[in-house]
Amino acid sequence: MRKRICFLSLVFLFMVLTSEVFSQQEKLGWVGPVYKELSDSLMKGFKEYYKRTYNKEIAITFIRPGGWPVCVDKVRAWKGKPDADVFLGAGAPAFEVMDKEGLLIPYRPKDWDKIPSRWGGMKVKDERFIWTCFSPWIVTNLYNERVLKALQLPPPKTWNDLLNPIYRGYIVQTLPYASGTQHEVIEITLQSMGEKEGWAYQRYLAAQLERFSTGSVDTTHMVSRGEVPIGIAQPQMNAMSARADGYPVRDLLPDKTILVPESVGLLKGAPNEGNAKIFLDWLFSVEGQRYVLEGRYFPARTDIKFSEMEKQGVAMAKHAREALGVDSFWDLKVNFIEYDLNLATKRWDEVNRYYEYEIYRKWRELKSSLALIEEVEGEIATAKRRGTNVARAESRIKEARNLFAYDGDYAAARLAATEARQLLVTGR
Amino acid sequence: MQRGNLLISTVLWAVVALFIVYPLSFLLVESLKNAETQQYGLQNYIDFFKDPYYLKTFVNTLVLSLLVLLTTTLFGLPLAYMISRYRLKGKVIFTALILLPIVLPAYAGAFSLIILFGKMGVINLLLMDLGLVAKPINFLYGVHGLVFVQSIHLLPFIVLSLSAGFTNIDPSLEEASEVEGASGIKRFFTITLPLATPNYLAGAVLVFLWPFTDWLTPLIFGQTDYLPSISYINIAYHFTDMHRKYMGIVSVVVSAVICVSIFLLSKAWVERKKYTSLSKGTTLEGRIIYPPILIQIGSYLYMLFIAVLVLLIPVVLGLSAFSRRWVLQPFPTYWTLENFKLIFIETPGLLKNSLLFSGTALLFGIAFGLPAAYLITRTHTTGKEALDFIITLMLAFPGIALGVSYLLAFWEGIPLATHWIIMPLSLFVRRLPYFLRMAHASYLQLDISLEEAAEVSGASKLYTFFTISLPLLLKGLFVGVVMFFIMAFQEISTAIFLYRGGWETLPIGIYLNWHRGMEFGIAGAMAFFMIVIIFVLLLIVAKIGGGILGAAWGSSGGRY
Numbered sequence: 001m002r003k004r005i006c007f008l009s010l011v012f013l014f015m016v017l018t019s020e021v022f023s024q025q026e027k028l029g030w031v032g033p034v035y036k037e038l039s040d041s042l043m044k045g046f047k048e049y050y051k052r053t054y055n056k057e058i059a060i061t062f063i064r065p066g067g068w069p070v071c072v073d074k075v076r077a078w079k080g081k082p083d084a085d086v087f088l089g090a091g092a093p094a095f096e097v098m099d100k101e102g103l104l105i106p107y108r109p110k111d112w113d114k115i116p117s118r119w120g121g122m123k124v125k126d127e128r129f130i131w132t133c134f135s136p137w138i139v140t141n142l143y144n145e146r147v148l149k150a151l152q153l154p155p156p157k158t159w160n161d162l163l164n165p166i167y168r169g170y171i172v173q174t175l176p177y178a179s180g181t182q183h184e185v186i187e188i189t190l191q192s193m194g195e196k197e198g199w200a201y202q203r204y205l206a207a208q209l210e211r212f213s214t215g216s217v218d219t220t221h222m223v224s225r226g227e228v229p230i231g232i233a234q235p236q237m238n239a240m241s242a243r244a245d246g247y248p249v250r251d252l253l254p255d256k257t258i259l260v261p262e263s264v265g266l267l268k269g270a271p272n273e274g275n276a277k278i279f280l281d282w283l284f285s286v287e288g289q290r291y292v293l294e295g296r297y298f299p300a301r302t303d304i305k306f307s308e309m310e311k312q313g314v315a316m317a318k319h320a321r322e323a324l325g326v327d328s329f330w331d332l333k334v335n336f337i338e339y340d341l342n343l344a345t346k347r348w349d350e351v352n353r354y355y356e357y358e359i360y361r362k363w364r365e366l367k368s369s370l371a372l373i374e375e376v377e378g379e380i381a382t383a384k385r386r387g388t389n390v391a392r393a394e395s396r397i398k399e400a401r402n403l404f405a406y407d408g409d410y411a412a413a414r415l416a417a418t419e420a421r422q423l424l425v426t427g428r
Numbered sequence: 429m430q431r432g433n434l435l436i437s438t439v440l441w442a443v444v445a446l447f448i449v450y451p452l453s454f455l456l457v458e459s460l461k462n463a464e465t466q467q468y469g470l471q472n473y474i475d476f477f478k479d480p481y482y483l484k485t486f487v488n489t490l491v492l493s494l495l496v497l498l499t500t501t502l503f504g505l506p507l508a509y510m511i512s513r514y515r516l517k518g519k520v521i522f523t524a525l526i527l528l529p530i531v532l533p534a535y536a537g538a539f540s541l542i543i544l545f546g547k548m549g550v551i552n553l554l555l556m557d558l559g560l561v562a563k564p565i566n567f568l569y570g571v572h573g574l575v576f577v578q579s580i581h582l583l584p585f586i587v588l589s590l591s592a593g594f595t596n597i598d599p600s601l602e603e604a605s606e607v608e609g610a611s612g613i614k615r616f617f618t619i620t621l622p623l624a625t626p627n628y629l630a631g632a633v634l635v636f637l638w639p640f641t642d643w644l645t646p647l648i649f650g651q652t653d654y655l656p657s658i659s660y661i662n663i664a665y666h667f668t669d670m671h672r673k674y675m676g677i678v679s680v681v682v683s684a685v686i687c688v689s690i691f692l693l694s695k696a697w698v699e700r701k702k703y704t705s706l707s708k709g710t711t712l713e714g715r716i717i718y719p720p721i722l723i724q725i726g727s728y729l730y731m732l733f734i735a736v737l738v739l740l741i742p743v744v745l746g747l748s749a750f751s752r753r754w755v756l757q758p759f760p761t762y763w764t765l766e767n768f769k770l771i772f773i774e775t776p777g778l779l780k781n782s783l784l785f786s787g788t789a790l791l792f793g794i795a796f797g798l799p800a801a802y803l804i805t806r807t808h809t810t811g812k813e814a815l816d817f818i819i820t821l822m823l824a825f826p827g828i829a830l831g832v833s834y835l836l837a838f839w840e841g842i843p844l845a846t847h848w849i850i851m852p853l854s855l856f857v858r859r860l861p862y863f864l865r866m867a868h869a870s871y872l873q874l875d876i877s878l879e880e881a882a883e884v885s886g887a888s889k890l891y892t893f894f895t896i897s898l899p900l901l902l903k904g905l906f907v908g909v910v911m912f913f914i915m916a917f918q919e920i921s922t923a924i925f926l927y928r929g930g931w932e933t934l935p936i937g938i939y940l941n942w943h944r945g946m947e948f949g950i951a952g953a954m955a956f957f958m959i960v961i962i963f964v965l966l967l968i969v970a971k972i973g974g975g976i977l978g979a980a981w982g983s984s985g986g987r988y
Contacts, residue, residue, distance in 0.1 A: 029929055036944040061929015064940060069665045074925065077835040083846075083928055097668060146756060147548070172650075177665035211569060211650025217943050218648070221539075224946045226548035226756050242946040246753045349669035356661075361481050363652055 026050070026058040028275045029084035031075060033068040034262075034297075035217075037241070039088070041295030042283070049282055058275065067215055068094050068180060075103055075267065082267045085276035091180055091260040092123060095131035096345045098265070104130050107266045107277060111284040114301040120336030122259040124300070133261030134283050135297040136329055137236040138253065139184050142220065146248040147229040156230065158255040159189065162205060169210045172222050173232035175360060176352045179216040182233040184258060186351055187344045192256045192337040199354070200405035205232075206359045207370045224249050235260070240323035241296045244316065251323065258339045262297065290314055298329045358408050369410040369417075373400050376417045376424075383424055396420035432889055436799050437809045443796060447857050448818055451837035455829060459678045463671035472671075472678045482679055485655040489683070492574055492654065493639045499579040500586045500635055501628075507583075507734060508590035509616070510727045514719045522731055524966040526584045526738050527910075531962045532745075533920045533935045536955045538577055538648045539948070540744040541568060543754070553758045573649045578639060580738060585634040588911075593627025594620060599715035630865050633691045637823040640683055655683055656826060664828055677829065684824035688817060742959050748952035767953035771941065775957060777930075778937040781851075785923075785933060786916035788852035793863040793912050794905075796856070801867035802893075806876070816864075823861045827921025830858055834926055848931055851923060855916040862915050866908025871901065910969050914962060934958045 028046075030039065039062045050058040063083070065074050068090040075082060075098065087098065098104050106129035115133055116124050125132040141162075143155050151170070156162045162171065176183040190198035210228045213219045220238045223231040224247040239251035264283065270276050282288045289299035293309060293316050305327050309317035326332055359366065376397055384390050400416035403409050460468045476482050507526075511519055529537055544550050545567035552564040567573065597620060605615045643660035646652075662676025719727065749767055751760030800819070804812050822830075834854050838845040844853070882892040920935040927936055934954065941951040 036940050059929075063927065063929060064943075065925050065927075066664060070925075073664070073832070074835070077832065077839060079840055081840065175661065175665075177661055212647070212652060213650070214644065214647040220946060221948070224755060225542070225546065227542065227546050245946045247755060247946050349666070349672075352666075353669065353672070360652060 026054075026056050026275060027061075027272050028058055028086075028279055029061045029063070029082075029272065030086050030088040031063045031065075031071055031082075031084035031267075032086075032088035032090060032264075033064060033066070033071050034089035035241075035295075036064075038292065038295030038297050039064070041291045042088075042288075045288065045291030045294075046279055046282055049287065050278070062088075067178060069177070072098060076101070080269045082269055082271070085267055085270035085272045086279060087265045087267055089262055089264075091184070091262060092126075092131065092341060093180065093183075093345050093348060095126070095263055095265050096341075097348075099130045103268055104265045105268045105270075106130050107280055109277075109284045110281040111301070114284065114303060116302055116330065119330065120259055120334060121338050122261065122336070123341055124259070124261045125263075131261075131263040131265040132280075132284070133263045133300050134289075135237075135262040135292050136300050137260055137262060137298055138332070138334055139181055139188065139257045139260060140234050140236045140239065140251040140253055142223045142231040142234040142239055142242075142249055142251055144223050144226050144229045144247075144249050147226040151229065153229075155250070155252060157252065159201070162208060162230070162232075163201075167230060168208050170228060171205075171208050171230045171232060172210055172213050172219055172228035173205075174213045174215050174219055176355050178214060179219075179233060181216050181235055181260065183348070183352060184260065184344075185233040186355060187339075188256055188258055188337060190351065191339060191343070196406055199358075199408070202355065202359060203366060203405055203408065204370075206363060207367050209363075212360070212363075220249075236323075237297050240316075240319050243323060244296070244319040253334060255335050256337045257334060258336060259334075261300075293317060293320060298324075300329070302328070302330055304328060362410060365410045369404055369414050372414050373397065373404060373417045376400070376421045379421060379424060388424070390424065393420045393423040396423055433803065433807045433809050436803055437807075437811070440796065440800055440803060440815065441811070444815065444818055447853060448822070451830070451833040452825075454836040455677050455833045456681065459674050459681055461670075461674055463669075463674060472674050473682070476675065476678045476682060481653075482655070482658070485653050485658050486679075486683060486686075488653050489639055489655040492571065492578075493636050495571070495575045496578045496582060496639060497632055497635050499575055500583050501632075503579070503734065504583055504586035504590060505621075506730060508587045508594060509620075510731065511587065512591040512594035513715060513717050514724070514727055515716055516724070516727060516731070518731075520970040521967070522735060523584075523588070524963060524970055525735055526587060527914065527966060528959055528963060529581045529738055529741050530584060531914055531918055531959055532741065532955055533918055533938060534581065534642055535644050535648060535942075536745070536938060536951070537581060537741045538645050540741045540748075540952075541573075541577055542648070543744050543748065543948070544740055545573075548756055550758050553756070557758065569650050571651070574639075574646060574651060577645060577649075578642065580741070582635045582638055583734070583738070585631040586628070587631075589627050589631030590624055593624030597623045597715070602715060629695060633695075633820070633865070634823065634862070636691065637687055640687055640824045641826045643826060655679060659683075659826060660828060663826075663832065680826060680829050684821050687824045688820050691820065692813075692817060742956070745952050745956040745959065748949045749956040750949075750953075752947060752949055754949070764949075767947070767949040768957075770950050771937070771954050771957070774932075774937060775934075775954060778932055778934045778954075779961070781931055782917055782933040782935075785848075785851040785855055785931075786913055788849075789855035789859065789916045790909065790913050792852060792856040793860055793916075794909070797860065797863040797867045797908075797912075798901075798905075800864055801871045804868055805871040819864055820861050822858055825858075827858060827919065827923075828925060830854060831922040831925030834922070845926060846928075848928075850926055851931055851933075852916075854922045854926055855919050858919060858922050859912055859915045863908050863912040866911065867901075867905060871897075906969070910966065913965075917958075917962065 043060050043062065047058060047060065050056065061084070063074070065071060071087070071090070072094055075084075075087065087095070087104070095104065108129040109132060112125070112129070112132060117127070118124060119136070124136065141156070145155070148155060153166055153170070156164065156167060161167075173185075174182045176186050186198075186202060189201050192198070193201055213222055213231075216233060216235060216238070219231040220234060220242060222228045224242045234251065236251055239249055242249045264280060266273070266276055266280065283292070284301065286301065286304065289301050289304055290309060290312070292299050293314055296316055298320060306317045306321040307327050310321070321327060324332060380390050380393050380397060383393070396416055397420040400413045400420060403416055404413035407413075457468075459472055460470070462469060462471055510516060511523065542549060546552070547564040547566070549567075551567065552561070555561045556564065568576070601623070602615060602619055605619050610618065639654075640656055643654075643656035646654040646657050659676045659679045662672045662679065666672040666676075747760055748754055750763055750765070752762045752764050752766065754760040754762075800815065803809055804816055831854070834850065835845055838850060844850050879892050879896055882896045883889070887895070918935055920933075920939060923933055924936055924939065927933070932940070935958075938951045938954045938958070941954055944950055
């Protein structure tokens with residue numbers, strides 16, 4: 001066996017060494033968190049285009065070491081000598097962070113004008129050409145229609161619907177660290193409800209959860225499989241993708257949401273800067289955008305209609321039209337919030353840390369505290385029906401709720417609830 | 429002679445310094461850094477011990493480790509005894525079978541179990557269809573699920589090391605107690621088990637330290653509050669909050685040092701007793717019993733039970749590899765070869781990389797592990813304990829930490845990371861303990877008097893090694909080689925951070941295909957392919973190695 005391995009290793013060594021000697025061809029490297037369908041589709045499309053236009057082969061590499069924070073870390077570790085040319089994927093905050101650290105250089109792709117500057121209060125591209133959106137999507141939620149039907153539950157339409165006790169234990173989400181989308185959901189509630197109400201909302205939502213997932217794709221898998229029927233914080237195209245594969249899931253456009261501009265940027269020190277620019281030009285051309293759609297992402301150009309793409313034989317165009325219910329992404333009618341990108345970028349870590357320390361780490365305590373409060377509330381209601389004077393107990397349990405929701409002081413909330421219960425028993 | 433040992437020691441320490449200490453020093457230095465003032469000090473470590481949450485997660489992980497160790501021991505003990513003592517058919521295939529779950533990256537195994545035991549998994553759907561339960565049973569999401577999946581993965585470590593221990597016990601000891609009238613059970617607990625303690629410890633450390641690096645399984649099963657998960661979240665998901673990153677490293681360092689110290693202390697405690705016996709008259713197979721028919725049937729049934737458990741994961745992978753949309757129904761209804769078609773083009777390249785990287789890592793492992801084992805067991809060189817400590821530390825160090833530190837150390841300065849050799853190098857370093865523990869134990873198995881006899885007769889050290897030691901060690905090293913190769917083959921957490929375009933391995937391919945639509949079958953096909961490859965390799969090895977596959981791993985006849 002060892003001899004065999006030795007021999008095989010030597011053969012492979014030879015193969016690898018020789019292949020590297022002869023690899024003096026055109027190259028291009030991507031790093032980023034996009035799904036494999038997209039990288040495969042773009043790779044196929046751009047190789048064809050390159051061959052057609054320059055009559056040369058191009059070798060493309062795609063590195064996806066993990067979610068986008070890990071991708072950013074990878075770029076950092078390269079210390080200005082990146083092993084890729086283009087950062088492919090992730091929303092604006094990732095690019096803002098990399099820009100601040102001087103990891104990106106500006107480039108204005110040829111059809112830059114075809115991408116809207118702003119939409120629904122959100123930046124869709126950077127005026128300094130640091131990043132440009134190649135595929136927009138909206139932060140949505142996801143549900144499994146077959147499982148919800150079996151449970152005889154209606155789909156939750158709004159953020160507040162999700163707090164309805166009927167959904168308790170049927171919701172999954174991930175940590176805001178693990179997914180930019182999940183982070184945006186928290187930012188949406190904070191910015192649309194105000195910080196105080198927003199955090200209170202997140203506490204109540206956490207009590208509804210069945211579990212935390214490892215990332216937004218894990219959430220999609222869980223919902224598609226029916227393990228948990230409702231998933232929070234989903235990139236909009238995941239529902240389209242899952243439906244195209246035959247899974248009984250649908251996305252929910254919540255009452256308050258934002259746009260995420262999935263973007264590209266050029267890395268500083270890119271070893272194949274010329275090819276990277278050719279790629280960026282191509283990515284924003286109608287042809288490039290067609291491959292974006294075939295890679296199960298929505299195209300960003302304003303002049304692209306799904307119906308026309310469908311006529312050209314793009315299979316995903318039909319699914320996109322069905323999933324969105326409109327002929328172009330930009331025709332969507334969405335309730336966007338006023339989104340402050342600067343504020344969001346500035347407090348990114350702070351929000352994540354608060355969520356982890358005050359909600360994730362105390363998740364069990366949070367749930368048991370709310371359960372106690374609800375129990376005592378039930379007892380108070382029963383006592384009230386029997387004609388007992390519950391005024392003091394009622395005011396105390398209200399305090400307990402405030403302590404729970406607004407102060408996040410779960411121990412004090414439980415104490416207040418217990419006091420309310422005592423007030424009930426002592427009959428005053 | 430002393431000069432020779434010194435030379436080996438110097439070379440080994442040079443390798444350790446360059447490939448372990450140097451890269452990890454980048455992390456250690458960061459862990460001492462204050463994120464706000466950019467000054468160095470122990471503040472992060474003080475913060476760690478002050479924060480009760482870290483303590484809580486550490487205790488949770490410790491409890492999980494102990495539960496997994498207990499479970500694998502309870503199930504592995506009878507299994508190891510059957511394999512080593514009873515004349516039974518199919519032992520070799522069985523030994524290859526129980527290795528299969530560990531072949532896969534942890535998340536593939538965990539996800540397969542969700543398909544089977546999840547709330548909408550096969551078992552629950554069947555139970556609900558039959559009307560036996562109204563609501564799905566929670567088989568997985570909790571500590572019990574974690575213990576279940578990790579025990580399935582780690583069972584072979586216990587079984588192989590214990591059976592090696594049992595095999596090496598001098599038959600005359602058990603026979604003597606039998607003659608004296610000790611019952612079978614009493615004999616087992618007073619003679620057999622105590623004598624195998626050192627071997628058990630070799631397997632136990634691999635099991636015990638595993639939950640400290642497996643960050644993903646708790647998260648997949650929706651379990652919060654485990655230290656490796658928290659460390660991973662801290663290290664991987666914080667890109668501007670440097671304090672958290674440093675805290676992640678701190679938690680890794682602290683837990684690794686504590687755990688490895690626990691191991692080395694228990695090893696020292698075990699070694700206070702003597703486990704050597706004067707006679708060396710064991711056969712290759714050790715003592716073999718023809719069990720009474722009832723016990724024989726019972727053994728076969730028990731082995732069948734374990735085989736069914738460990739085959740769950742490969743079977744689920746196989747079913748999903750050949751099907752699509754297997755969801756909300758107990759069994760697939762839509763069969764297809766489409767998944768294999770999709771992975772067909774990329775897979776040969778991935779397989780080539782996997783074989784190249786793990787094969788090269790294995791060569792490094794042997795070249796390093798053998799002299800290291802020699803140094804630790806046969807010489808009194810100063811610092812050999814430190815060498816053992818640093819290498820064992822790798823068992824408790826999460827892959828991402830190693831990946832990050834390798835990129836920091838070898839991208840600029842010493843630009844090794846631009847060459848593919850970095851992949852086998854990192855695999856070698858990460859999986860080295862698996863080979864070293866085994867080589868170490870094999871060395872102890874070898875009676876020093878044989879080597880001394882050769883030297884007295886005038887043979888040189890080197891000549892003795894190649895003509896006496898190596899041939900005698902070879903059989904014992906065999907399974908260690910298999911173990912190392914499998915663990916290198918399935919490694920992902922370090923590789924995923926270091927790979928460049930064109931260096932993708934099979935586990936990376938599985939990971940990337942995971943994020944491809946909702947079709948588990950595509951990644952499943954690749955995972956299934958990987959399992960089949962390893963199974964075939966194992967059978968080839970078993971063919972060459974014969975009965976020693978089950979007998980020799982992680983073992984020692986004498987002291988640990």
